[in-house]
Amino acid sequence: NAGVTQTPKFQVLKTGQSMTLQCAQDMNHEYMSWYRQDPGMGLRLIHYSVGAGITDQGEVPNGYNVSRSTTEDFPLRLLSAAPSQTSVYFCASSYMNAGELFFGEGSRLTVL
């Protein structure tokens, strides 16, 4: 049972490049979300999904796109990377609303 899997673990981008952070879970969880973690600011919610085909914005959605075509996958797309998007990104999932959250190991992104 792999849980929540994030790829890549590390990525360096140049300003203006685009990329996709992958997140997959094998626990059949309906609820999935993306957070970013920055020093001194804690984790902040980027985007959120309550099931396939349904997404919602979080606290800091600008510059990011998501889609949820399957229950298992919830990719996060950076459209045009900026240095302010340098961060550690975490994907999380849950089997129920307001339930225990399961996190991936994180993806560390540096934008030069």
Place this chain on the structure above:
Amino acid sequence: KQEVTQIPAALSVPEGENLVLNCSFTDSAIYNLQWFRQDPGKGLTSLLLIQSSQREQTSGRLNASLDKSSGRSTLYIAASQPGDSATYLCAVPYGGATNKLIFGTGTLLAVQP
């Protein structure tokens, strides 16, 4: 707007000591509160989830209490061990029953052998 605060930001204790980590929130109308542990370079692991109707929740050497009226939660760690060294974070839902969480900035705990 809900704000979550954790004080102190860092704590160092000798092995074997009992300790308390604090979490404060500004809006007492929370649905539940979760405590997480984060090891360096790793993701978060949920430790305890305490519902708004509960006063406390226990798991092994960990005990979490919740006082909604005062906007506080504490995580009590008994007989601390070096393996408990990590960052501990608390989080509450944005509003109502949701998995959209607001996190505190965490307390970095170091347990000295």
